[in-house]
Amino acid sequence: xxxxxxxxxxxxxxxxxxxxxxxxxxxxxxxxxxxxxxxxxxxxxxxxxxxxxxxxxxxxxxxxxxxxxxxxxxxxxxxxxxxxxxxxxxxxxxxxxxxxxxxxxxxxxxxxxxxxxxxxxxxxxxxxxxxxxxxxxxxxxxxxxxxxxxxxxxxxxxxxxxxxxxxxxxxxxxxxxxxxxxxxxxxxxxxxxxxxxxxxxxxxxxxxxxxxxxxxxxxxxxxxxxxxxxxxxxxxxxxxxxxxxxxxxxxxxxxxxxxxxxxxxxxxxxxxxxxxxxxxxxxxxxxxxxxxxxxxxxxxxxxxxxxxxxxxxxxxxxxxxxxxxxxxxxxxx
Amino acid sequence: xxxxxxxxxxxxxxxxxxxxxxxxxxxxxxxxxxxxxxxxxxxxxxxxxxxxxxxxxxxxxxxxxxxxxxxxxxxxxxxxxxxxxxxxxxxxxxxxxxxxxxxxxxxxxxxxxxxxxxxxxxxxxxxxxxxxxxxxxxxxxxxxxxxxxxxxxxxxxxxxxxxxxxxxxxxxxxxxxxxxxxxxxxxxxxxxxxxxxxxxxxxxxxxxxxxxxxxxxxxxxxxxxxxxxxxxxxxxxxxxxxxxxxxxxxxxxxxxxxxxxxxxxxxxxxxxxxxxxxxxxxxxxxxxxxxxxxxxxxxxxxxxxxxxxxxxxxxxxxxxxxxxxxxxxxxxx
Numbered sequence: 001x002x003x004x005x006x007x008x009x010x011x012x013x014x015x016x017x018x019x020x021x022x023x024x025x026x027x028x029x030x031x032x033x034x035x036x037x038x039x040x041x042x043x044x045x046x047x048x049x050x051x052x053x054x055x056x057x058x059x060x061x062x063x064x065x066x067x068x069x070x071x072x073x074x075x076x077x078x079x080x081x082x083x084x085x086x087x088x089x090x091x092x093x094x095x096x097x098x099x100x101x102x103x104x105x106x107x108x109x110x111x112x113x114x115x116x117x118x119x120x121x122x123x124x125x126x127x128x129x130x131x132x133x134x135x136x137x138x139x140x141x142x143x144x145x146x147x148x149x150x151x152x153x154x155x156x157x158x159x160x161x162x163x164x165x166x167x168x169x170x171x172x173x174x175x176x177x178x179x180x181x182x183x184x185x186x187x188x189x190x191x192x193x194x195x196x197x198x199x200x201x202x203x204x205x206x207x208x209x210x211x212x213x214x215x216x217x218x219x220x221x222x223x224x225x226x227x228x229x230x231x232x233x234x235x236x237x238x239x240x241x242x243x244x245x246x247x248x249x250x251x252x253x254x255x256x257x258x259x260x261x262x263x264x265x266x267x268x269x270x271x272x273x274x275x276x277x278x279x280x281x282x283x284x285x286x287x288x289x290x291x292x293x294x295x296x297x298x299x300x301x302x303x304x305x306x307x308x309x310x311x312x313x314x315x316x317x318x319x320x321x322x323x324x325x326x327x328x329x330x331x332x333x
Numbered sequence: 334x335x336x337x338x339x340x341x342x343x344x345x346x347x348x349x350x351x352x353x354x355x356x357x358x359x360x361x362x363x364x365x366x367x368x369x370x371x372x373x374x375x376x377x378x379x380x381x382x383x384x385x386x387x388x389x390x391x392x393x394x395x396x397x398x399x400x401x402x403x404x405x406x407x408x409x410x411x412x413x414x415x416x417x418x419x420x421x422x423x424x425x426x427x428x429x430x431x432x433x434x435x436x437x438x439x440x441x442x443x444x445x446x447x448x449x450x451x452x453x454x455x456x457x458x459x460x461x462x463x464x465x466x467x468x469x470x471x472x473x474x475x476x477x478x479x480x481x482x483x484x485x486x487x488x489x490x491x492x493x494x495x496x497x498x499x500x501x502x503x504x505x506x507x508x509x510x511x512x513x514x515x516x517x518x519x520x521x522x523x524x525x526x527x528x529x530x531x532x533x534x535x536x537x538x539x540x541x542x543x544x545x546x547x548x549x550x551x552x553x554x555x556x557x558x559x560x561x562x563x564x565x566x567x568x569x570x571x572x573x574x575x576x577x578x579x580x581x582x583x584x585x586x587x588x589x590x591x592x593x594x595x596x597x598x599x600x601x602x603x604x605x606x607x608x609x610x611x612x613x614x615x616x617x618x619x620x621x622x623x624x625x626x627x628x629x630x631x632x633x634x635x636x637x638x639x640x641x642x643x644x645x646x647x648x649x650x651x652x653x654x655x656x657x658x659x660x661x662x663x664x665x666x
Contacts, residue, residue, distance in 0.1 A: 228578045228599075245561040247580040247666070249595050249606075262582050262595075264666045268559060271666050273582075333580065333597040333604045 006143030160193025208315020337476030363502025493526025535663030541648025
């Protein structure tokens with residue numbers, strides 16, 4: 001049993017390792033539970049590759065997705081600021097702010113995500129201003145593993161250090177002429193270490209809030225060795241309880257994207273059956289040359305409404321998995 | 334790596350260990366898909382306790398359950414024959430037979446099984462002869478573990494040696510002036526070693542045939558330490574494939590009995606979904622006094638209709654779990 005080390009300084013950028021694929025990323029999501037809108041924002045510094053991964057993905061009440069994906073150049077890993085997106089730690093472990101000022105694409109049909117060239121060429125665009133003030137409402141889960149052999153949540157070939165937290169969010173959000181600001185709930189994480197998205201054979205991740213005292217961080221993952229692990233926490237009455245077991249069954253659409261999920265979760269003191277209905281899915285993908293091979297993963301990012309013992313929650317369903325001849329390797333599970 | 338020793342001699346009775354709760358049991362089942370009926374029989378010798386556990390449970394085509402549960406006296410572990418139930422090995426690893434001749438209770442309403450005192454006092458009875466002839470249609474699975482530390486399927490406090498096999502079952506059931514015969518499919522197992530039923534915290538065992546070349550035997554078992562294991566095999570094109578993952582969801586009746594089951598199963602070769610519906614459930618119980626404490630487990634035995642990739646199958650669903658304050662500890666998972 002290793003445990004994790006987490007310092008206030010871990011909220012800030014770490015010195016990159018020598019690995020070419022060193023990544024340090026910050027991610028926040030937030031959702032308005034009343035109007036069923038919100039989204040996620042991520043900045044991943046790849047200092048040794050000279051660029052950042054910038055992603056903004058907002059699920060609008062009219063069904064459109066407002067998004068931006070860029071790879072702005074960066075010179076080092078000194079700060080989280082690139083391509084108009086910035087992340088500031090106000091009080092370590094308590095409060096962070098994510099801001100974006102730039103252009104988003106307004107995607108009426110999420111199917112367009114499957115054709116990135118058309119997505120970028122044809123999507124109408126609008127100015128976007130975001131300022132999300134994110135305050136922790138839960139303990140922090142994770143950190144840097146204390147022992148060399150210790151299993152980490154996503155596996156050491158995806159991140160070495162990783163922590164996450166459920167949050168309340170004051171989101172100022174303007175897209176074009178529309179003010180979509182809200183106060184809601186969300187989740188954030190921060191990871192550092194070598195990362196290739198393709199090191200995940202497949203995963204099913206569920207990150208959602210059910211108000212200020214309840215939430216889920218649930219992960220079923222297979223790394224490249226094929227071994228399957230279940231990890232995460234239930235956020236129950238303000239406390240985190242580590243997951244001891246997790247079952248996931250998914251309903252799919254004709255494109256093999258998730259449309260609904262049923263989760264059964266057990267901790268030392270709670271058992272939960274949680275049902276999720278996808279409201280809107282962004283079928284993203286990631287390609288990476290790996291030696292001689294070109295590896296391709298789908299990254300389904302689905303805004304999801306969850307129900308847990310009569311409580312309604314909102315958050316993200318994230319299915320990452322390698323594609324083999326275009327087919328997701330873990331489907332239909 | 335799981336490795337077992339299994340020899341033809343293991344088909345016969347083993348020398349009992351000194352454990353007072355040493356059990357050696359043989360179990361067979363057979364179900365006809367067309368008329369959706371069949372049943373199971375079990376004889377468990379407990380020579381160190383001086384009795385056998387004798388069980389016959391038949392799901393008749395007219396919806397009734399015909400059953401008998403007794404603890405006939407036993408002097409030793411020389412044979413499988415007690416209380417009118419006998420088991421014979423015709424050819425080790427290939428052909429066995431089980432026959433019951435005696436009285437069966439005939440239940441219009443399985444609910445009577447929840448109250449054994451009322452069951453034995455009130456259930457109508459009829460003379461019966463039940464004859465199952467079984468022939469293996471699969472490899473054998475299991476045996477006696479080769480090392481002391483090796484995990485066994487059900488855990489060492491439930492059985493030391495255990496093997497099982499999918500079968501062709503030719504059955505004849507004559508009861509209450511009616512007779513049904515079938516030539517269908519089924520399963521058998523044979524276990525030996527110390528056993529308390531109440532040593533299982535909770536498990537879900539799913540066994541079915543989908544034709545002579547396709548079958549499943551799946552177990553999800555959770556110990557008192559909260560650790561869950563998933564084990565079992567799929568039979569595909571006649572061969573057994575060890576499972577590498579299992580996700581299971583149950584829909585329940587108001588009485589907290591399983592009603593419908595959804596499965597996701599993975600082997601090294603395939604990922605499959607299955608849906609099951611329990612047609613008739615026998616809600617059994619087991620009481621045991623251990624160290625001055627009375628423990629009670631529910632043993633739900635459900636005749637189940639399955640669907641796997643367009644094929645229908647039939648078999649038995651067995652949910653065993655401790656009751657704490659009368660509540661099944663694994664519910665609602």
